[in-house]
Amino acid sequence: MTFRSRARAGLSPKAVAGAPLQANGSRCLMLGMEPTDIEPLSSAEEFLDSACLGCGCVCDDIDIVVKQGRIVGADNACSIGVGWLLEESGGPACKIAGEPAGLDEGIARAAEILAGARFPLVTGLEEASIESQKVAIQIARRIGARLDTTTSPGRQAYWLAVQDVGAVGCTLGEIRHRGDLIIVWRADPNETHPRHFERYSIDAVGNVAHRGRVDRFVIAVDETETTDCADRFIRLSADQEIEALVTLRALARGVALDADQVAARTGSPLQTWQDMFTKMKEARYGVLLFEPSPDRLRNAAILRLVRDMNEHTRFVGSPLGAAGNAAGAEQVALWSTGYPGAVDLARGVPRYLPDESTTAALLERGLVDAILVVSGDPALLATSRGSVILLNVPTVVLGGRENVTMRSATVGFRVARLGREDSGTVFRSDGAPIPVRECLVSLFPGTRELLARIDQAIAALPERGPAFHESPGGS
Ligand code: SF4
16 A cells, blocks of 8 residues: 655635535545635645544545644544544653653653563553554563553453454455445444445445445344344344354254243344344355454354354454554564463563453552553553552553543653554554554654663663562462
8 A cells, every 4th residue: 555645736615615424424524624714725735545543444545634734634534533633632742740851851760660660561552553562562571561452351352252262254355345244243333433334344335245235235233323224123132142142053053942932032033033044144245243342251152153154154253343553452462472462471471361461450459560551541441449559550651642541640751643643554453454654743752762762771771680570479
């Protein structure tokens, strides 16, 4: 993929007046400007095919218009994407204990905190580029830290289910081209991933599904905004979900079922599930879209159903994916340590402790004495006890936006935001790497450069005993 950028000679009044909604449902917004404000726009610059990190779709067809250092247009972005692009960050580049400080002073203090810790934690990573994540993991190795991400508890439970069952997945491009049955399983992409249908699934025109929506059958399980565009709808509550998945799996394996039991446990008659299974079996390329949940058994039930459907036809499961670069954080942790998070590097070799070394678990048990947070907000995952620990432990926080963890940082660095002011590579929810680049000049340093300087500062400190530490709970 190449990036295109050009000085914009002027925007037609038509493009502006008709801005709010395009035929494809996305928006061309001239943000906060009247048409008269933008004639002529000889100084405006347009960044074509930019990527948006507002959700796991990572749409890379956003045409951003920048004028006088501000984003004034975001062609093709949905409302979530516009909000993400417009989010401003300010304040000093570095604060120590809440007071503005010089960058060099902050780096030296951060290095002291991290190098001096016996039980450090490196976490966050969800809004950093792959290049920055690699440097963060290098620091984690150097100081013998526990390494985790702040992606949702649902993602962690999803990875545990993948380790149990395996996953039959695909790229979003495959869904676009080949998917002829789309099941939206207790999720609402219309709300959370507004351009998923247009770009990748229900409405997308592909090589095989070349008439887009006409070539697809859509089943919505659970009532959401998405129900309106489905051919069939099955109501299902959260407590009936695993039963419904098991029922479909039993049908896929030819197991005889008791109709009364099925109706009582799933809320729908057996015939409803038989009809749905028939549609699944008849599909040439079935797709189940879902959001991973913190319930590991439920995630495993979805993965097992998808796996067993491949006895009948091609069938894939596709998690919808989180904003930022959450997928990248897990992938980089995987290829660097062998595990997607919750890794203990204290003994010099990675140990996977998914119940003990997650950010939430370590905070809850108070098993940290310093934390490096790279573009994330562990406060969102912490219990009230964990929040108290977070407030009382020295923290080094790098972030492009204000959040609870940033506000209470011992050393806080404001960094350029990826995709707005900083460039790098991210992973889309399906694992496809997507390059992103800056469209604004930043007053703040890039995450990767800053982490590299902190790493160098740690390396330059005098040796302090063994190269790695024993876990407080380790044997
Ligand atoms: S669908 Fe997601 S990635 Fe695409 S523009 Fe909207 S928020 Fe951005």
